Amino acid sequence: MTTxxxxxxxxxxxxxxxxxxxxxVALTKPRVIELLLVTTLPTMIFAEQGLPxxxxxxxxxxxxxxxxxxxxxxxxxxxxxxxxxMKRTKNRPLVTGEVSPREAMIFAWVLGIxxxxxxxxxxxxxxxxxxxxxxxxxxxFYTLILKRRTTQNIVWGGAAGCMPVLIxxxxxTNKVEWPAFILFMIIFLWTPPHYWPLSMKYGEDYRNASVxxxxxxxxxxxxxxxxxxYAYATVACSLLLVPVGGAGWVYTIAxxxxxxxxxxxxHKLHSRAQREELNDKSAMKVFxxxxxxxxxLFLALAVDPFVGSALV
Numbered sequence: 001m002t003t004x005x006x007x008x009x010x011x012x013x014x015x016x017x018x019x020x021x022x023x024x025v026a027l028t029k030p031r032v033i034e035l036l037l038v039t040t041l042p043t044m045i046f047a048e049q050g051l052p053x054x055x056x057x058x059x060x061x062x063x064x065x066x067x068x069x070x071x072x073x074x075x076x077x078x079x080x081x082x083x084x085x086m087k088r089t090k091n092r093p094l095v096t097g098e099v100s101p102r103e104a105m106i107f108a109w110v111l112g113i114x115x116x117x118x119x120x121x122x123x124x125x126x127x128x129x130x131x132x133x134x135x136x137x138x139x140x141f142y143t144l145i146l147k148r149r150t151t152q153n154i155v156w157g158g159a160a161g162c163m164p165v166l167i168x169x170x171x172x173t174n175k176v177e178w179p180a181f182i183l184f185m186i187i188f189l190w191t192p193p194h195y196w197p198l199s200m201k202y203g204e205d206y207r208n209a210s211v212x213x214x215x216x217x218x219x220x221x222x223x224x225x226x227x228x229x230y231a232y233a234t235v236a237c238s239l240l241l242v243p244v245g246g247a248g249w250v251y252t253i254a255x256x257x258x259x260x261x262x263x264x265x266x267h268k269l270h271s272r273a274q275r276e277e278l279n280d281k282s283a284m285k286v287f288x289x290x291x292x293x294x295x296x297l298f299l300a301l302a303v304d305p306f307v308g309s310a311l312v
Contacts, residue, residue, distance in 0.1 A: 015098065023098035024107060027076050028069030036068050036164045037061060038295055042302035043168035043183055046245075049305045052172055059122030060171040064164050066115035067131045071138040071160065073108035077101060078143050082209035088202050123171040130170055134163035151214040154199075158191030179245030182237065186297070189234040193227040193266060194290040197283040215283075224266075224273035227286065231266035235259030238297060246310035247301070254300030262293040 040061055044052050076083070076094050080101065083089035093099040099107075112135055120128025142157025162184040169180035192214075199206060199215030200223060206216035215223050238255045241247040247255075269286050272278040 019098065023093035023096075026093050027073040027099060027104055027107060028111070029072035029075070030069075032072060032161075033065050033068045035291065035294075036161065037065060039183070039187065039298050040064050040164045040168045042298040043165045043180070044172050045302045046179070046247075046305060047169045047172040056123060056171060059118055060127070060168060063115050063118035063122065063127075063131060064167055066111050066118065067134055067167075068164075070108050070112035070115055071135045073104055073111060074135070074139040075143050077104045077108060078139070079147075082148075082211060085209040086202070086205035088205050119167065119171070124174045126174055126176075127167055127170045130163060130167045130176075134160055134167065137163065148211060151212045151217055153211075154195045154213065155192055158188055158195070161191060162187040179241060182240050182245055183301075185237050186234060186241075187294070189230055189237055190290065190294060193230040193234065193262075194287065194294075196223055196227055197269065197285075197287040197290075200278075200283045201280045201287075220273040220276075220278045224270040224278070228263070228266045228270045231263045235263055241301075243312045246312070248304045248308040248310055250307045251297075251300045251304040252311055254296055258293050258296040258300075262290065265289050 041057065044057060044060060076092055079089075080092075080094040083092050084095045089095065094101060094104055115135075116128050116131050119131045138157070138160035142153065142160055146153040146157045165183040165187065166176055166180050169183070170176055196213075196215040199213035200220060201215075203213075203216035206213045214226065235255070238259060239252075241255070242252050265286050269278065269282060272282050
């Protein structure tokens with residue numbers, strides 16, 4: 001793994017207070033936080049089989065967002081050497097110099113400490129410990145150990161992105177049960193077919209930074225096969241929530257229809273790759289569609305407790 005000794009370039013533009021705040025916000029990777037929060041509230045509702053208290057929702061959502069933001073800031077600090085080599089990340093605050101490495105490290109630690117305190121005190125100690133685990137998985141397991149070493153980095157490192165559902169479940173029940181593990185596995189299996197199409201588009205970026213993302217180092221034909229297989233596995237796992245988690249007809253219909261859509265688009269990607277007709281637009285269509293799929297699935301999860309009863 002490359003060590004990061006080089007400092008960020010000095011930013012020469014005028015640094016206003018507003019610009020500084022926006023730079024700090026950018027360190028947290030807010031688009032990733034948004035996706036994580038989409039899974040948190042529905043999981044809390046499903047675990048409660050109703051609406052949890054507003055206070056618990058706010059504590060869990062804010063604590064979870066701060067934990068994800070802390071992990072994102074640590075990631076930006078560690079990866080600043082590669083970020084300056086990639087077009088997709090060259091405008092991140094540590095590359096432009098809008099935030100110094102020292103400022104980023106302090107910011108990451110403060111966010112993490114506040115996040116764990118909120119989850120521990122506002123919800124329960126188990127939720128706080130799961131928050132620690134989420135940060136550790138993303139910063140140490142994925143960023144420091146896996147990302148630069150293996151093409152399976154996003155597979156195993158993606159476990160960090162699954163932690164919000166365990167945090168949400170524990171916040172409501174003070175334990176982690178089988179339905180929570182199924183939700184964890186849905187996101188775990190969903191992450192590769194979500195991220196690999198993106199890495200196919202930005203393959204040159206990853207190769208320039210010597211990051212062995214599968215979509216960047218393997219041929220489109222091989223990657224598309226993996227996308228299809230993981231899409232099937234994701235949909236199959238989502239349906240386990242019916243017999244094991246007590247999901248009702250709203251969730252079941254949404255899982256079947258959105259899952260069928262997801263698998264069909266994965267097959268289209270595979271077909272184009274086999275014909276050597278795959279382009280960036282096709283790859284990104286699957287990337288964006290995967291976000292829609294997960295959003296529909298978790299919205300249905302939130303609605304399900306209020307409509308009908310368990311199918312099994």
